[in-house]
Amino acid sequence: MLNIVFIASEAAPLAKTGGLADVVGALPQALRKLGVNIHVILPYYKKDIERAGFAPRFTGMSIDMWADGLQRSFPIHEVKHQGLSYLLVEQDDLYDREGLYGPPGGAYADNLLRFILFDRVALEVTARLGDRIDIIHCHDWQTGMVPTLLRTQYLHLRSIASAKTVFTIHNLAYQGIFAADWLHRLGLPTHHFHPEGFEFHGQINCMKAGIMEADAITTVSPSYAREIMTPEYGCQLEGFIANHADRLTGIVNGIDVEAWNPATDPCIAAHFNAGSPRGKRACKQALQRECGLDVDPDRPLLTLISRLAEQKGIDLLLANAPRWIERGYQLVVLGSGDPHVEHALSALAHSHPSSAYFWRGFNEPLARRIYAGGDIFLMPSRFEPCGLGQLMAMRYGTVPVVRATGGLKDTVIDYDHDKRHATGFHFCAAEAAAFDEAVEQAVSLYRKPRIWARLRNNALRRDSSWRASAEAYLAVYRRLTGA
Numbered sequence: 001m002l003n004i005v006f007i008a009s010e011a012a013p014l015a016k017t018g019g020l021a022d023v024v025g026a027l028p029q030a031l032r033k034l035g036v037n038i039h040v041i042l043p044y045y046k047k048d049i050e051r052a053g054f055a056p057r058f059t060g061m062s063i064d065m066w067a068d069g070l071q072r073s074f075p076i077h078e079v080k081h082q083g084l085s086y087l088l089v090e091q092d093d094l095y096d097r098e099g100l101y102g103p104p105g106g107a108y109a110d111n112l113l114r115f116i117l118f119d120r121v122a123l124e125v126t127a128r129l130g131d132r133i134d135i136i137h138c139h140d141w142q143t144g145m146v147p148t149l150l151r152t153q154y155l156h157l158r159s160i161a162s163a164k165t166v167f168t169i170h171n172l173a174y175q176g177i178f179a180a181d182w183l184h185r186l187g188l189p190t191h192h193f194h195p196e197g198f199e200f201h202g203q204i205n206c207m208k209a210g211i212m213e214a215d216a217i218t219t220v221s222p223s224y225a226r227e228i229m230t231p232e233y234g235c236q237l238e239g240f241i242a243n244h245a246d247r248l249t250g251i252v253n254g255i256d257v258e259a260w261n262p263a264t265d266p267c268i269a270a271h272f273n274a275g276s277p278r279g280k281r282a283c284k285q286a287l288q289r290e291c292g293l294d295v296d297p298d299r300p301l302l303t304l305i306s307r308l309a310e311q312k313g314i315d316l317l318l319a320n321a322p323r324w325i326e327r328g329y330q331l332v333v334l335g336s337g338d339p340h341v342e343h344a345l346s347a348l349a350h351s352h353p354s355s356a357y358f359w360r361g362f363n364e365p366l367a368r369r370i371y372a373g374g375d376i377f378l379m380p381s382r383f384e385p386c387g388l389g390q391l392m393a394m395r396y397g398t399v400p401v402v403r404a405t406g407g408l409k410d411t412v413i414d415y416d417h418d419k420r421h422a423t424g425f426h427f428c429a430a431e432a433a434a435f436d437e438a439v440e441q442a443v444s445l446y447r448k449p450r451i452w453a454r455l456r457n458n459a460l461r462r463d464s465s466w467r468a469s470a471e472a473y474l475a476v477y478r479r480l481t482g483a
Contacts, residue, residue: 002477004031004135006040007122009115009142010100014079014086015048017100018307019253019388020140020170023220026256028084030470036477039129041122043095043114044077044088054079056088063089063124067117068185074121089121112178112204115142116186119149127157135477137166141176144210145188148198151213152189164480166473167214169207171385172228172235173311176206200236211241216476217248220386221407225250233383249476252407253386254466255395260368262396262460267365268372272397274460277453280372280397287373290366291357293330300329300443303374303398305367305389308337308345313380313403318344319432320439325355329443332370334359371396376442380427380435384408390424394459399452400424401438411464415445415455423459 010016012025028038049056056077063074077088089095094114102108123146126133138146147165155161180203183190193199198209211217219225227233229242241248258264262280263273269286270279281297288295302324306312318341321331325348333345333356345358359366371377377393379402386407390400394412402408404426415422427438445451477483 002036002134002474002481002483003129003131004028004036004038004137004477005126005129005133006038006137006139007119007126007143007146008040008042008139009118011040011042011086013052013081014042014054015045015052015100019220019386022255022388023168023170023253024139026254026466027470027473029082030254030466031474032084033467034470034474036474037131039085039087039126041087041089041125043100043118044090045100046090046092046096047098048100049079049088054081059087061125061128063121065117065120065124067120067187068113072117074117076121076125087125089118089125091117094118112176112182112206113186115176115206116145116182116188119143119146122146123150123154123157123160126163127154127160129159131159133160133163134481134483135166136160136163137168138210138214139168140170141174141206141210143167144176144206144208145198146210147213147215148189148192148209152192153187164215164477165213166216166218166476166480167210169211169217169219169228169385172207172219172233172237173383175200175208175235175237176204178204178206180204208237208240211237211244215247215480217244218473218476219248219250221252221410222250223409224383224385224406227383227406249472250410251469251472251476252410253388253391254469255388255391255464257395257465260371260392260395262372265368265372267368269369274397274457277397277456277460280456283369283372284375285373287332287369288330290369291332292353293332293357294354300446301373301375302329302331302378302439303370303376303393304331304333304335304378305370306333306335306379308335308341310338311382311384313382313430313435314338314341316380316430316432316435317378318348320436321348321356323436324439325352329355331356332374333357334363334367334370336361368396371398374398375446376401376439378439379403379408380430381405381408382430387411391464394423394462395464397456397460399442399455399459401435401442402426403430403435404428413458415441421458422455423462424455
């Protein structure tokens with residue numbers, strides 16, 4: 001049996017800011033079902049974890065650590081959830097804050113201190129788990145330094161000295177770049193501080209550290225793995241990543257298909273599935289009523305659930321929304337982010353209350369009703385490493401219109417490429433006209449019930465479970481260990 005440890009900065013349902021938490025929450029569960037012995041190590045974000053309803057217990061273990069002129073003791077706590085052990089590194093002044101990485105719209109100035117200390121303590125905890133560890137799986141820049149630390153300063157810990165490391169890039173845009181004076185303050189290995197190591201224009205780059213030293217690199221879709229080796233998506237690391245491409249694999253994410261299931265979801269108006277899709281019509285009418293829209297089963301209902309940021313292509317939505325409303329379509333948007341975008345969406349909904357609705361913030365029960373009640377789901381992202389919204393939309397039979405990038409391209413089968421098996425529609429150029437053309441194609445087929453029923457049922461039947469993804473990760477682990 002493989003012994004695997006995940007080291008990460010967040011995991012659902014304990015603490016979450018985005019898709020990273022969904023992966024670290026779900027992938028270990030799927031791996032455990034495949035016979036893997038696994039632990040997850042996280043910072044102890046007391047406010048978030050207690051708000052989530054968990055009551056960790058102290059394990060009796062504490063790790064002493066010196067850094068930046070201060071000796072600290074880190075008590076280790078544990079939460080068990082659905083049979084999985086989550087080990088939590090406590091240090092209240094570092095982790096018991098509002099916001100995992102910073103206040104809204106910002107980042108804490110001492111984030112490198114926070115996460116280098118976490119990485120070091122996590123390695124010490126891993127070494128004390130009692131079993132020889134086969135794989136240490138790290139995620140994004142917050143744990144990017146773990147493989148380097150393991151290979152330079154922690155080789156004396158026998159239970160982890162031979163462990164192989166996997167580093168997953170969830171979003172290359174966030175690299176963890178910090179001033180070089182932290183090198184000595186945190187005792188980082190200076191002999192790796194050069195352009196082929198983790199130096200980046202005279203600064204420390206934690207993402208580079210993970211890419212440089214890990215035994216295997218993964219990212220969250222095959223297309224994104226190719227894209228990050230191009231100037232458009234490489235965030236100035238495309239050449240560096242290309243030099244390490246022999247260790248790079250793209251594996252798409254999954255979703256918890258039991259938790260996201262239109263046949264059992266208690267939040268939606270009626271249950272349905274591919275074999276019995278009739279309840280989706282009732283869900284649409286219930287959503288129209290809830291949002292104050294005209295209740296009309298024949299009007300196309302477009303939906304979007306997203307962070308309202310440039311990356312997500314929301315400007316393309318704003319450019320097209322007035323003309324879609326003029327054509328008689330309805331629009332429901334849930335999300336938060338750029339204040340100017342929020343204001344524009346609020347104004348649109350105020351001006352067209354029977355056709356447009358905007359909920360500022362996040363509301364999971366409403367999100368479920370939007371997935372269940374919509375006809376067409378919109379994801380015009382400029383880049384999208386994997387994306388989860390399109391997977392959830394398809395799970396609820398809402399046909400996605402997506403930009404052909406990253407995981408969106410890999411998970412949505414385009415109607416123009418395969419009419420028989422299509423689950424949605426692609427557009428290529430990140431332009432309002434291209435987005436509008438794809439939406440118009442979707443609406444034209446929505447008005448052809450037999451074709452639309454096939455599209456909807458293809459989406460409902462798509463296997464978006466974590467099992468296939470977990471098997472792909474397991475293949476990576478076995479290749480590294482020879483198991």
